[in-house]
Amino acid sequence: MSVDSIAVTVAAIVQVAPAIREFTLLPIDQPLLPFSPGSHVVVSMIDEHKVFKNAYSLISHPWDTTSYRIAIRRQDISRGGSLFMHENVAVGDTLNITPPANMFAPQWFAKKHVLIAGGVGITPFMSYLPELKRREADFELHYLYRSQLTGAYKDELAKTLGARYRGYDSDTGERCDIAALFAQRMLGTHFYICGPESLVKCVKDLAAESGVPASAIHYEAFSAPQPGTPFDIVIKSTGQVIAVDAQQSMLEALEAAEVAVANLCRGGVCGQCACRVDQGEIDHRDSFLSKAEKKAGATVMPCVSRAISKQLVIDI
Amino acid sequence: MQPDTFFEVKSRPVYQPIKKRNPSLQHVFIVAGEMPEDMATTYRHCDNTKRTLILVSDSEKAKKTIAEKASLLSLSATVYVAGDESFIWFVSELLTAKGMLPEQIKLCAPVEQYRTVYCCHCYHFSTGVTHSPATCAGCQRLLAVTDHFSRKSGAYLGYQVNAEDPADIPETQELS
Numbered sequence: 001m002s003v004d005s006i007a008v009t010v011a012a013i014v015q016v017a018p019a020i021r022e023f024t025l026l027p028i029d030q031p032l033l034p035f036s037p038g039s040h041v042v043v044s045m046i047d048e049h050k051v052f053k054n055a056y057s058l059i060s061h062p063w064d065t066t067s068y069r070i071a072i073r074r075q076d077i078s079r080g081g082s083l084f085m086h087e088n089v090a091v092g093d094t095l096n097i098t099p100p101a102n103m104f105a106p107q108w109f110a111k112k113h114v115l116i117a118g119g120v121g122i123t124p125f126m127s128y129l130p131e132l133k134r135r136e137a138d139f140e141l142h143y144l145y146r147s148q149l150t151g152a153y154k155d156e157l158a159k160t161l162g163a164r165y166r167g168y169d170s171d172t173g174e175r176c177d178i179a180a181l182f183a184q185r186m187l188g189t190h191f192y193i194c195g196p197e198s199l200v201k202c203v204k205d206l207a208a209e210s211g212v213p214a215s216a217i218h219y220e221a222f223s224a225p226q227p228g229t230p231f232d233i234v235i236k237s238t239g240q241v242i243a244v245d246a247q248q249s250m251l252e253a254l255e256a257a258e259v260a261v262a263n264l265c266r267g268g269v270c271g272q273c274a275c276r277v278d279q280g281e282i283d284h285r286d287s288f289l290s291k292a293e294k295k296a297g298a299t300v301m302p303c304v305s306r307a308i309s310k311q312l313v314i315d316i
Numbered sequence: 317m318q319p320d321t322f323f324e325v326k327s328r329p330v331y332q333p334i335k336k337r338n339p340s341l342q343h344v345f346i347v348a349g350e351m352p353e354d355m356a357t358t359y360r361h362c363d364n365t366k367r368t369l370i371l372v373s374d375s376e377k378a379k380k381t382i383a384e385k386a387s388l389l390s391l392s393a394t395v396y397v398a399g400d401e402s403f404i405w406f407v408s409e410l411l412t413a414k415g416m417l418p419e420q421i422k423l424c425a426p427v428e429q430y431r432t433v434y435c436c437h438c439y440h441f442s443t444g445v446t447h448s449p450a451t452c453a454g455c456q457r458l459l460a461v462t463d464h465f466s467r468k469s470g471a472y473l474g475y476q477v478n479a480e481d482p483a484d485i486p487e488t489q490e491l492s
Contacts, residue, residue: 210339
């Protein structure tokens with residue numbers, strides 16, 4: 001039997017950096033599952049007006065089934081999910097989460113793992129570390145943060161990882177020489193990046209310039225759906241017309257209209273929510289479809305992508 | 317009955333002409349036999365301070381050389397391999413075990429059309445096979461040579477063609 005939703009209680013909320021809060025979630029009516037390093041859960045947040053569903057990396061020990069922990073950065077300019085978690089969620093509240101899913105697992109065949117975290121992008125690596133240590137894997141963590149906003153867990157990471165840890169606080173002028181991270185690396189080194197898109201792009205570009213093969217670079221970009229121009233979805237089979245407002249994703253609009261679309265990451269990565277497009281021009285914003293598929297315009301990832309045309313007819 | 321005609325076999329490698337991997341800072345050419353033209357062109361296009369040519373006589377020599385020189389390969393290296401099909405995949409496996417990724421290993425189309433065939437009955441590898449059915453050099457069974465290719469072993473799958481009826485022997489075909 002598959003489990004779509006797990007009810008959890010918020011057992012603790014801790015401010016772990018000026019803009020980051022950590023939430024401890026306890027199970028209510030069913031045990032939690034162990035998970036693989038790099039996994040995330042999708043948290044449903046029910047506001048008066050809408051339902052937010054955001055994916056957050058699990059930062060607890062992958063084997064710990066007594067509780068899950070997530071850490072969320074407050075994003076004042078966003079569609080509201082993180083703000084809701086920071087302002088409306090209190091200890092004792094009930095939330096619904098999905099079972100863990102993983103789009104960012106470590107490459108266990110790698111001979112060396114270089115982890116590059118930007119700000120709250122430290123979160124998926126928190127669940128990597130126990131398993132990397134248990135396997136006695138060769139790894140190092142480079143943590144880029146701004147101490148006035150982020151930098152969660154930096155002190156404990158520095159203490160427990162020793163020489164395998166390097167922190168760079170840009171608020172005190174410390175910069176990471178990313179190009180130098182690629183120099184003198186042995187074969188079998190893999191790089192993992194989690195952070196803002198600008199960091200991911202910078203690391204990818206510098207890696208390419210250094211001749212590092214693209215398949216040695218692994219990343220998880222925060223790609224929450226970005227707002228856009230309102231448009232209408234037309235369901236080809238029923239003719240139903242669903243309006244998508246500027247702040248809402250296509251997937252959220254479909255869900256609000258009770259049109260079920262299978263989905264997993266809600267960040268344009270996993271490909272689960274793919275819908276066939278019959279008519280209309282797509283504004284592709286996902287990382288799943290290839291360039292050719294995007295050009296063909298026959299498939300849309302409604303979790304992040306939108307329409308350029310006023311209408312998008314989808315064949316579901 | 318020819319079961320292979322019912323579905324498309326996707327495991328048979330398709331070789332593209334090799335090209336220089338431009339961002340790479342180290343280009344290593346491993347050749348058993350003659351260097352094919354596309355590799356020679358690629359070799360000429362590489363800066364002579366960044367290229368190395370390794371000539372070997374067989375797989376065992378390649379294994380020894382790679383064991384000795386793997387520590388000199390950088391993360392940005394590209395290795396170009398030419399030889400017979402079983403050789404190039406053997407070298408590819410060795411390099412993969414050292415941590416090289418698929419885009420760093422460029423295999424030249426084998427010049428010869430002969431195949432190494434893995435007998436699924438006695439597990440023997442017969443080399444230099446040009447026709448199907450072919451007699452297994454290990455157990456003497458008559459094997460249908462399929463297009464199912466194993467990159468791990470650099471060989472095509474062979475199975476006994478006349479197991480049900482020893483007299484039912486299909487016409488011999490030249491392998492392409």
